[in-house]
Amino acid sequence: MSEAIAYERAGDVAVLKAQNPPVNALGAEVRKGLLAGIERAEQDGAKAVLIYGEGRTYFAGADIREFGRPPKDPQLPALCSRIEASPLIVVSAMHGTALGGGLEVALSSHYRIAVPSAKMGLPEVNLGILPGAGGTQRLPRLAGTEAALEMITSGRHFGAAEALEKGIIDKIEEGDPRGIGLAYVQELLEQGAPRRAVGEMPAPDAVDFDAAYAATLKKGRGQLSPATAVRAVQAAVEAESFEAGLQRERALFMELMGSDQRQGLIHAFFSERAVSKLPELEGVEPREVVSMGVIGGGTMGAGIATAALLADLPVVLIEMTDDAAAAARGRIEGNLKGALKRGKITEAQYDRLTGGALTVATDYAALSQADLVVEAVFEDMGVKRDVFGKLDAHCKPGAVLATNTSYLDVDEIAASTSRPQDVIGLHFFSPAHVMKLLEVVVAEKTAPEVLATGFALGKRLKKVAVRSGICDGFIGNRIMNAYRKAAEYVVLDGASPYQVDQAVTGFGFPMGPFAMGDLAGLDINWAARKRRAPTRDPRERVPRFYEMLCESGDFGQKTGKGFYIYEEGRRGGVPNPQVAGLIAEDQEQQGVTPREFSDAEVLRRYMCAMVNEAAKVVGEGIARRPLDVDMVMLFGYGFPRFWGGPLKWADLQGLDGILADIRAYAAEDDFFWQPAPLLEQLVAEGKPFDDLNKDG
Structure with a gap:
């Protein structure tokens, strides 16, 4: 037996105790121990198996130390199938959290009991993947298709009471997991309860999966994993067999594993944990x-x-x-x-x-x-x-x-x-x-x-x-000023504010820069622009339509009108027809001949400006690492989490292409489009931004 799983006999019951602190993560040794424990129980005459976790929790999920590494056998899908196939009655007793693979192990058991405080969930979509060990096939058979879709695509945690109501668990009992688990197993044996495999239950009811897919994709602003999970649940309903459903789930899981969005979400997951760990604070005690x-x-x-x-x-x-x-x-x-x-x-x-x-x-x-x-x-x-x-x-x-x-x-x-x-x-x-x-x-x-x-x-x-560090706007507002300028320049040159906002929200931001300006109050940025005006470099292009809008007293939502018009009781705004006239007047005063921009070029300029300024912020030491910038933009500015942040996005797109575009834009405005020295250095060395995160 593996040291991560302890085996004991309690009468007719083989007890498998997880002992892999702090959260009994389902690492390779735990998986080996579970497999060996099931096999041993079958060989030594046990009538049932109890699985529970020592310490503060049942299996809280995958072992994050294995992320990005080649998988080791037994892999979780095969393990769950093996647990479910056991001729013995297998019972899971849950406390703490049963998340992701942890809940999938419980679902592959034949019966489930939990303490009232237990939490469960399948949060894999938040890491850019989907439940890949039968979760999308077993949960719908227990909870029904609609409930399973909601739980899986949201990735939310739910409590024992809800799990009982939905049929995901069979019983709630106060007490320690070993005690309540053994009592429940004995009760089942005395009743002559049958072995009850979820995979052998009838397929769940169908819903309009195409509508569910479209709604999930829209709600996730383009994030693929929740919408792809809809297709996996669809397989639970439509596949010829449970095994065929598992195969479809696995194929979709592997498809997501190779996606850029998964890389972005994994980067966000680890960076959120790393961002506050500063070498300079090692051994330094905060004041009370x-x-x-x-x-x-x-x-x-x-x-x-x-x-x-x-x-x-x-x-x-x-x-x-x-x-x-x-x-x-x-x-x-x-x-x-x-x-x-x-x-x-x-x-x-x-x-x-x-x-x-x-x-x-x-x-x-x-x-x-x-x-x-x-x-x-x-x-x-x-x-x-x-x-x-x-x-x-x-x-x-x-x-x-x-x-x-x-x-x-x-x-x-x-x-x-x-x-x-x-x-x-x-x-x-x-x-x-x-x-x-x-x-x-x-x-x-x-x-x-x-x-x-x-x-x-x-x-x-x-x-x-x-x-x-200290600079005008620190990390976030300094970068925002750069990409907001890029948005204003592209509007001055011929795009509309509404095209820009649409391109940006299509990328995954909750709002575009002009709608966001209306929400924050255009007067705030106007005041900052006036403050900077005396020291502004004469080479800087200065679109005036923003000031012209503010000079007329239109500051956005607070005044009912800005780039959009806001009506009482109506959610969101509609384009302000006066804005086009202000832009045309600005173009005429500055001698600009407007041209058309594709949505793709609008977005590319916006993103290149963001990446370029972010590279300057890192290069100057205002931010210590690229991941610091990424976390600022994720948590303060609505950057879509599934891209990991602007510098992770840049790595995924290729830094050489971004630098080439910045140099091309510089042909029309070599003051604004000055390539960041750090970006040029990384391209010359053939390195991504992520290499700088590894340096600490």
């Missing part, structure tokens, strides 16, 4: 944070305060007037009511968080005991320096002073205090209690333990924290 302060109670400040409260951090929020303080409290309470409605918190938690955990004040003296304070006031250097001067005067020694600035120089802000070593940038994304990205911006004098505190806070708030 047991209470937080927030300056400013607008949308951003209220969102930050909400995120802190939901992480059980007491918050003191400072506003300028009593009326502003009351409005800030109202925003926070509204956010928390949303969490209450979604079941994230209870009524008792809501009362506690809006009661003693939240203090709203107008006097900075209320911050005297705060361990960390985040400033979220108007994006103006003078205003922020004034706030930090007050924080310097009122906050206790050792308190971390953080700015939420989107663009401004954190070093200059830190210089307005007597303790620049305590200052850091914590750039949240709106709405801050929802969006997962947190850019942790390191100033010149930021102390290592302050940086560690920023990352520790990000983890506590359940954010994806990414280290950034």
Whole structure:
């Protein structure tokens, strides 16, 4: 027997205990042990087999250390078929999580029992594949076609109660898995229960699979794995036999295994775990944070305060007037009511968080005991320096002073205090209690333990924290400014804003740049453009139609009109017919003769601008690694996860082709289309961006 699976006899029952901590992942040794355990049970006179996991969980899924490596026998599909084919009664007792291959092992058992807290799911679509060990064939036979389609294509986790209701498990019982499992097996033996293989059950009912495929593809914005999983479930219904269905599932699984989208999703999976691991923080302890302060109670400040409260951090929020303080409290309470409605918190938690955990004040003296304070006031250097001067005067020694600035120089802000070593940038994304990205911006004098505190806070708030150096816009907004310029240039030269938005959403973004501008408020970018105007290089092309729209008072959704017109009670907007006239006027003033652009060229320019600026950000050390950029764009800017991020996408497309296109575009605008030195270096060396991730 494998050490990963312990074998014992309990009367007529052979007990197979998984002991592969921490999550009993289904690595090669576990699979070998299960196979050997089934074979041994059949040889030594047992009447039934119980499978359960030691420690905190049943099999939580595949062993991620095996990702990308040649598979070892026994492979999971063959193992599941072998378990199901056993002449003995095989029972799985589940606790903790039974995910992916773990649930497939349970489905290949003949009976299933779980503790009430057990969670299950088939999340393979989130890794760009589908359940490949019979999950798409067995789950529909138990839960029905429609329920199985929803569970498999969403990849969501579901609880024991739902699993029981859907017929996925047979019983729920309180207790330890070995105890409840043995009792259930004994009960089945005493009843003379038959061996009951899911694969021998009748095929499930048909649905309109073509409609389900189209709807799933649309919902996933082009992600292939959920839609392909629909076809695998279809095989459970239409294949000539269960075995033929398994073969179809395997063929579709292998098709996805070779796809670019799978590579993108695997990159995203591992990068999300690697992004907050910084060599510079090894052995550095963060400062203790047991209470937080927030300056400013607008949308951003209220969102930050909400995120802190939901992480059980007491918050003191400072506003300028009593009326502003009351409005800030109202925003926070509204956010928390949303969490209450979604079941994230209870009524008792809501009362506690809006009661003693939240203090709203107008006097900075209320911050005297705060361990960390985040400033979220108007994006103006003078205003922020004034706030930090007050924080310097009122906050206790050792308190971390953080700015939420989107663009401004954190070093200059830190210089307005007597303790620049305590200052850091914590750039949240709106709405801050929802969006997962947190850019942790390191100033010149930021102390290592302050940086560690920023990352520790990000983890506590359940954010994806990414280290950034200082430049205008840090990582994300700097890159966004580049691809937004590319979008404006292509519109000035003849495309329409609506063609650009359509091309970008067709790629997989939730919104195009012009619709996003309307959502954020066109006045925000307008203010940044005016701020940069005095130092703008005279060689830079400056489309004016954006300013012309703002000058007429149209700022997007907040005013009901921007690039789109927004009507009360109607979701989304319709194109604003005035925009075409503004663009034509801009073209005439700048002597531009418009031309037609294909959707493919529009998207290629947009993506090349993104990749080129991202390469500059990495090359300058603003981001430490390409994966840092990828995580910023995934979690802050809606980049489609199935491409892994812009630099992973670039690797998949080929860096030489991207550089060639950038050089071709430079023939018409050699100021904007300046190839990133890092991109040129990688192409010359024949290396991908991903090589730089491996360097640490």
